[in-house]
Amino acid sequence: MNNPMLAAVETLLNETFEGPGENGSWYTESKPGSGIFGTLEKLSSDEASISVNGTTIAxxxxxxxxxxxxxxxxxxxxxxxxxxxxxxxxxxxDHMTWERFKKELQQEYTTLLKKVDSLDSLDEQTSNGLLGAIAHSAYHLGSIRQMVKGL
Known part of the structure; x- marks a missing residue:
């Protein structure tokens, strides 16, 4: 990828969902499993179903x-x-639904990464959409990690 902005988008999406890379973190905790997938993988369906401040991790x-x-x-x-x-x-x-939720999240994330890889340049609308996806997902990563502390 020759576009530095698209490379940055991919890096930050990876960190948000997969956790920090080998070169450290841009904004998440710098240890393995700190992204959305690592955080969710540690949780059972029962834990994902516990209401914390009116919502659930599920x-x-x-x-x-x-x-x-x-x-x-x-x-x-x-x-x-x-x-x-x-x-x-x-x-x-239940266990099957929780596993399906995590799998479907992974599929949407993979679809987004493929889209980023297919782009050569960014217009304002696409830039806003991609940056919004990073910010929105990072917000929910933080929410989920705080909820985990309350379990």
């Missing part, structure tokens, strides 16, 4: 997946029907 996870789906849709030139509130209605999940 809802945070599903909302993050939904946001990435919307971002991916826009990046593909689509205008999806949106129901932001639906993702927040998640209360408790």
């Amino acid at each position: 809802a945070q996870t599903e909302h993050t997946r939904y946001y990435l789906w919307v971002a991916n849709s826009y990046l593909n030139g689509e205008e999806p029907e949106k129901d932001w509130g639906a993702s927040w209605k998640i209360t408790d999940v």
Whole structure:
């Protein structure tokens, strides 16, 4: 990738979801498993279903997946029907549902990375969408990690 901004987007998405790389962290905790996937992997479906300040980690996870789906849709030139509130209605999940949520989040993340890899340049709309995906996902990473402390 020859575009420094696209390379930075990819680096920060990787850190948000997969955790910091070998060269340290730009903003997350500098130890392995500090990204969204490492944090979620340590949690059971029962833990993901515990209400902390009115929401659950399962809802945070599903909302993050939904946001990435919307971002991916826009990046593909689509205008999806949106129901932001639906993702927040998640209360408790069983083991299979929790595993599905994590897998679907991984799929949306992978789709976004592939889109970033396919780009040569950025217009303002795409830049805002990609930077928004980083900021929004990082916000929910922080929320989830704080919720974990409350379990």
